[in-house]
Amino acid sequence: MRPLPGRPRRSRRRDPLWLAAPALVLILALVVVPAAETLWLAFVDAGGRWAGLAHFQAVLQDPETLAPGRFPGSPPPWGSLVHNLVWVALHLPLTTGLGLALALLLQEVRGGSLLRSFVFLGMVTPLVVGGVLIRFLFDENAGVIPALFRNLGVESLARTWTAYPQLALPALILGSVWLWAGFAMVLYSAGLASIPRAYYEAALVDGAGWWSRFRHITWPSLRPVTAVVVAMTVLWELKIFDLVYTATQGGPGGASMVLALQMYFYGFRSLDPHRAAAVATLLTLCTLLIGLWFVRTAEGGERG
């Protein structure tokens, strides 16, 4: 549309900049500058001289980051990098699968909303509290899980899981499945509600069974939701800290150490900000890769 003659033409491009200015200032001060400084710290030594990749090398040579030869033949510790990958390999399918299963189950159940709220409680529980709960959940004297295995006669699992290197990491992962599955469930529930009923009615008319309807209607319709769940869960697994800190402190013997916790120990126990910054940079790189994948997936979805 052409502007009316005599009226000054307003730039439509400037307004958003004005509106974004306060947020941009905050992002600059609280995100960009600290991130740049962290990156800088990772490449310089204590005297501010260029150190190249020395801190990265030191971090990767630390047996707490990578314990060569131990994975997968020996029990943990395998190093925080491997532990984070194990988190992703186990926790991601478990939470995603459980969240989807719960969403499907509770979809048609009377009182499903209430039950969903209960499951979601784990998600809103502070992770520090979650860590304490996990410690007690798997405690030989007070925990439900060892008691369950004791009753089943499985004595090897009727002990304090967080005290044993073979069991500490599984305890944390299983505990966090319980805490995090509510997130996937809520997103999947919303996704399920958005699928038109007509699809299912048409499929029923065609004689499609449950599995066929799930495979050809539900699962493809939930793909964008799955992308969000996967991206958010992987990011959460990469930055996992408080749960591990409270439940095991990364032990015993480093058997449940994760990168974020290692970064904390470098920074606040070793008082070495450079190695901490190197871990932070590695974590950011991993996070960026996931973020890029997610953006590309989302864009692909929009185009498709």
Next chain:
Amino acid sequence: MARSWRWIAGLALAAMLLAACSQGGTGAGTEGSGGDQDSNQLTVIGPWSGAEMEQFLPVLEEAERRLGITIQYQTQRYEDLAQVLPAQFEAGQAPADVIFMWDWWVKEHAQDAVDLKDIWEPEAGAFRMPAAEAGGQVVAVPYALTVKPGFWYRKSFFAEHGLEVPATWDEFVALLQRLAEIEGVQAPVASGDGTGWPLSDVVEHFLIAFGGPDLQRDLIEGRIAWTDPKVQEVFRDRLVPVLEYFSDPMDWTQAVDLWWQGEYGLYFMGNWLTGLVDDPSDLGVFPLPGARGMVAATDYVFVPRHSPRAEKAKQLVAFLISREGMELRARQGGKLSGRNDVPAEAHPAVDQEVARLLEGAELLPDLDDAIGGDWQRTFWDQLKLLWVEPGQWQGVLERLEQERGR
């Protein structure tokens, strides 16, 4: 476009002004604690909560009365302070005027601590533990003592089962075996855990008992390796063979309750245990037979340079470490006097037995507290592994030596 940048510049300026205003009303740029209004109100941060805090508060109340100040006490664990303080100091702030903290940590941040030499030197001769010094300054001074005297037991439990305090190593092992055979006892010795320090106390006691006090000092100073045959001998011949009698590590406060209920026979803990049980008069304690030394841990206190009330804070510290201040603390129980001129009788009856043990024993610094840093965390963590996988003791020692060498 030029107008937009003027707006952005204006916004940034306003933000900077706001930030400047929030630095504190007094305008004392580098001063901390909010650059505060009331110069007679001090804030003290210590690690004690619950019963331990209740034992400390009467000392602060007396200080308020004598010094004409008001004191606000806050509880913060050392681990949390280690995270918070560096950023505060960097910003020229201090969250409190008097802070209790690890001595190794204060030495690392000596530039942020007030020199306490003038209040320490007149008292130094009376103290059992040294001050923390760095760069020729006294950056932190010791306060009350806690000691790790040995294995605690309930006198009534021992009497009920006809058990006696062991006088030799063989008797000690026999006692563990007898405890294991008592019905209802889950394990002869309860193993406290949480962050890992209770296990380190047990190990230090073994090192001192069978390697001698010098071994503890040599390990602290790095004069001897963790893989040295002398250390290996203590682990291989003494500690590892009896670990089967210890429970899996459990939360140390939970362990107190279970041990007190009779599910475990012995519990190795510091003397603050006396404040955590229902009937302290039922408590007995014995060291490993032959132990000539005892770990005495002390809480160190410092005044941050960024406190705007540093002089008042120093007066408070001077009172805390004075004979009167220390005697008052000793009377409350749970801690022993850090000064040797406070008589054992000044302590409550339950602490007197331990206070007397101090007179005959060689007091040694806490090994992991003295070394500190990430090595301390590794030590605690490796011991948690040792407790459930005793067969890996050599790997544990190698890992400790590797970390010590950094």
